Amino acid sequence: MSERIWTAALAVIGDEILSGRTQDRNIAQLATWLNAQGIRLAEVRVVPDRTDAIVEAVNILRSRNDYLFTTGGIGPTHDDITVDAIAAALNVEVVVHPQARAALEAHYATRGGLTDARLRMARVPQGADLIVNRMSGAPGIKVANIFILAGVPHIAAGMLDALTGTLEGGRPLVSHQIGCWTAESEVADVLRDAEKAHPGVAIGSYPFFREGRVGANFVIRATDPALVDACVAALTRALTDTGREVVEGGI
Amino acid sequence: MSERIWTAALAVIGDEILSGRTQDRNIAQLATWLNAQGIRLAEVRVVPDRTDAIVEAVNILRSRNDYLFTTGGIGPTHDDITVDAIAAALNVEVVVHPQARAALEAHYATRGGLTDARLRMARVPQGADLIVNRMSGAPGIKVANIFILAGVPHIAAGMLDALTGTLEGGRPLVSHQIGCWTAESEVADVLRDAEKAHPGVAIGSYPFFREGRVGANFVIRATDPALVDACVAALTRALTDTGREVVEGGI
Numbered sequence: 210m211s212e213r214i215w216t217a218a219l220a221v222i223g224d225e226i227l228s229g230r231t232q233d234r235n236i237a238q239l240a241t242w243l244n245a246q247g248i249r250l251a252e253v254r255v256v257p258d259r260t261d262a263i264v265e266a267v268n269i270l271r272s273r274n275d276y277l278f279t280t281g282g283i284g285p286t287h288d289d290i291t292v293d294a295i296a297a298a299l300n301v302e303v304v305v306h307p308q309a310r311a312a313l314e315a316h317y318a319t320r321g322g323l324t325d326a327r328l329r330m331a332r333v334p335q336g337a338d339l340i341v342n343r344m345s346g347a348p349g350i351k352v353a354n355i356f357i358l359a360g361v362p363h364i365a366a367g368m369l370d371a372l373t374g375t376l377e378g379g380r381p382l383v384s385h386q387i388g389c390w391t392a393e394s395e396v397a398d399v400l401r402d403a404e405k406a407h408p409g410v411a412i413g414s415y416p417f418f419r420e421g422r423v424g425a426n427f428v429i430r431a432t433d434p435a436l437v438d439a440c441v442a443a444l445t446r447a448l449t450d451t452g453r454e455v456v457e458g459g460i
Numbered sequence: 461m462s463e464r465i466w467t468a469a470l471a472v473i474g475d476e477i478l479s480g481r482t483q484d485r486n487i488a489q490l491a492t493w494l495n496a497q498g499i500r501l502a503e504v505r506v507v508p509d510r511t512d513a514i515v516e517a518v519n520i521l522r523s524r525n526d527y528l529f530t531t532g533g534i535g536p537t538h539d540d541i542t543v544d545a546i547a548a549a550l551n552v553e554v555v556v557h558p559q560a561r562a563a564l565e566a567h568y569a570t571r572g573g574l575t576d577a578r579l580r581m582a583r584v585p586q587g588a589d590l591i592v593n594r595m596s597g598a599p600g601i602k603v604a605n606i607f608i609l610a611g612v613p614h615i616a617a618g619m620l621d622a623l624t625g626t627l628e629g630g631r632p633l634v635s636h637q638i639g640c641w642t643a644e645s646e647v648a649d650v651l652r653d654a655e656k657a658h659p660g661v662a663i664g665s666y667p668f669f670r671e672g673r674v675g676a677n678f679v680i681r682a683t684d685p686a687l688v689d690a691c692v693a694a695l696t697r698a699l700t701d702t703g704r705e706v707v708e709g710g711i
Contacts, residue, residue, distance in 0.1 A: 225664055227501045228635070229491030230679060233484065236506065240480030250478045252513070255487065255504035262503070285645035286665040287652035326648030345669070346645070361667070384479070394536035394597070397577030401538035413476055414537040416612070418596070428481060 212432060215378045216251035217243055218270035222291050223281040223360055224258050234362040235280040242369045247378030247432075248276065258282060263294035271298075271354055276376065281360030283347050285326040291357060292350065296334035299353060306333045309348050316346045341371040380432040385441050388460035389453050392416070393425040399447045400427065407440040409433060419460075426459040463683060466629045467502035468494055469521035473542050474532040474611055475509050485613040486531040493620045498629030498683075499527065509533060514545035522549075522605055527627065532611030534598050536577040542608060543601065547585035550604060557584045560599050567597045592622040631683040636692050639711035640704050643667070644676040650698045651678065658691040660684060670711075677710040 219239055225231040233255070240250040251274055256262040263282075271277040282291030296303045309331035310323075317323050330347035333339075340349030340356065342364060349368040350357040356372065358365040389396065393416040404412045413428040427444065431437045445455045470490055476482040484506070491501040502525055507513040514533075522528040533542030547554045560582035561574075568574050581598035584590070591600030591607065593615060600619040601608040607623065609616040640647065644667045655663045664679040678695065682688045696706045 221504075224662065224681075225666060225679070226487060227491055227504070228633070228664075228679075228681065229488045229495060229501070230635075230664070231666070232488045236477060237480045237483045240478055244480060250480070251508065253472075253478070253504075253506035257502065284665070284667060286648045287655060288662075288664055320643065321646065324645060324648075327645040329648075330645075382479070384481075392571065394575060394578040394581075395572065397537045397575075397580075404538060411475065411539075413479075413481070413539055414535070415476060415482070416535060428476070428479075430475075430479065 213379055215248040215276075216274045217248050217276040217278060218251055218274040219253045220263070220266045220270055220277065220279045221253065221255040221281060222258065222263055222279055223255075224288070225360075226255050226281075227257055235358075235360070235365055238362060238366060239278055239280075239369070242373075243378075244382050246373070246376050247381045248376065249382065258288050258290055260290060260294045260297060263291065264298040267295055267298040267355070276354050276356065278356045278358060280358045280365055283330065283350070283357060283359055285329045285347075289329070292332050292334060295352065295355060295357060299334055299355075301335040303332050304335050305331050306337065306339060309333065309339055312339075312348060313346050340368045343367055343371075382430055382432055383434045383437050384428050384430040385437050386426055386428050386459035387441060387445060387448075388424060388426040388456040388458075389448055390422055390424045390456075390460070391453055392423045396425070396448065396451070396453070399444070399451065403440060403444040403447060406443065407431075407436060409436055410440045412440070412444070417460075424460050428459075464630055466499040466527075467525045468499050468527040468529060469502055469525040470504045471514070471517045471521060471528065471530045472504065472506040472532060473509065473514055473530055474506075475539070476611075477506050477532075478508055486609075486611070486616055489613060489617060490529055490531075490620070493624075495633050497624070497627050498632045499627065500633065509539050509541055511541060511545045511548060514542065515549040518546055518549040518606070525605075527605050527607065529607045529609060531609045531616055534581065534601070534608060534610055536580045536598070540580070543583050543585060546603065546606060546608060550585055550606075552586040554583050555586050556582045557588065557590060560584065560590055563590075563599060564597050591619045594618055594622075633681055633683055634685045634688050635679050635681040636688050637677055637679050637710035638692060638696060638699075639675060639677040639707040639709075640699055641673055641675045641707075641711070642704055643674045647676070647699065647702075647704070650695070650702065654691060654695040654698060657694065658682075658687060660687055661691045663691070663695070668711075675711050679710075
């Protein structure tokens with residue numbers, strides 16, 4: 210039985226990531242959230258705050274994935290051009306969303322009022338819906354299959370929280386980790402054979418150096434929990450048969 | 461005087477990043493290192509361990525940037541397909557590099573010898589040079605304008621260290637940070653005006669919430685240090701004139 214796989218892409222928008230100033234945290238955060246929705250993060254691009262670069266990434270990523278997420282560039286300053294670039298990609302106008310305007314008016318009522326700069330955060334591509342932001346002024350935006358999130362990770366997390374359970378997806382990806390105090394190069398054959406023997410499973414091998422010793426963790430992933438269990442059992446047996454101790458859950 | 465800008469792209473290769481298992485650290489690490497070489501990180505893609513995805517990313521990124529870096533997928537296991545994919549992208553054979561083979565033989569002499577799996581790490585696209593790896597078995601690889609690095613951040617760091625000063629670049633990007641305890645939306649006009657008045661400068665605005673207050677840091681970037689200084693002085697004056705206290709170095 211073949212299974213529909215739902216995929217999403219992420220466009221991280223921001224010179225601060227490309228300059229090395231800011232360590233991205235949204236890739237891992239979105240990936241983890243998507244797994245729980247039964248959607249696979251298929252590809253990521255980090256693009257600068259430049260309209261042509263954003264338009265190029267948005268158009269290819271939204272067309273070949275079920276969903277596209279973006280992070281960054283939705284604040285009130287001159288370098289926040291995400292909304293305009295996505296409207297350009299979709300070939301629609303930018304309009305002020307009345308509900309966003311009202312939310313910003315309420316948010317800034319006790320904070321100096323709604324200035325022109327702040328009103329920028331109520332601008333959306335025509336036809337868009339809002340994604341609730343309980344933490345700060347600017348709401349997230351949903352338009353077509355695009356989800357426009359904040360760049361600040363804890364604000365993006367709040368927006369993802371608001372979206373939980375609302376996206377159509379497949380079965381969540383299940384993963385199981387085991388570990389060995391062994392060089393991964395010594396068990397490469399065992400890993401390859403276990404993966405081949407269990408179609409639908411992907412085995413990742415993650416070597417490390419710790420406490421002066423080499424080791425590796427192996428992550429077994431599939432959408433079918435029974436298949437993951439079978440592969441974990443087979444791989445554990447094969448590793449044990451070669452005299453290695455397998456650490457359940459990883460090292 | 462117009463200045464040649466040198467750019468690099470990064471392809472992060474690895475299901476472990478897209479699955480959320482591993483938090484990427486190579487983007488920020490490479491960006492910072494490139495800045496010091498006078499090269500700008502222009503774009504990043506994160507792609508899965510799949511040949512077609514790697515080939516697509518490698519070919520577009522290497523053709524429109526001076527340099528392409530890749531991280532990940534150069535170990536001994538079945539999911540390490542970077543070398544084969546890049547050889548496919550370049551349309552060259554994969555060969556065993558004699559010097560890499562010798563290095564692996566020496567490394568594994570006291571660690572169980574050179575198995576077939578380990579010998580995989582001596583495979584390179586035809587015509588490639590090696591990048592020294594003092595930390596573990598597999599060397600990095602330089603072929604055409606592509607630099608193939610390890611995925612483990614401290615091993616990648618060692619390879620970058622070996623490359624320091626060997627790449628042609630332009631003037632390093634200079635940046636200077638100042639901060640204010642103010643909502644960025646209140647100073648959006650001031651920032652935009654300062655950027656417009658100093659062509660060649662980019663000002664990034666990075667808001668935060670801390671100790672129950674809102675604030676923002678502003679990063680002024682250019683290749684000309686005098687231009688950065690002039691813009692910092694003008695922006696500081698403009699912020700001070702509106703009654704704000706400017707924190708030198710940022711908050």
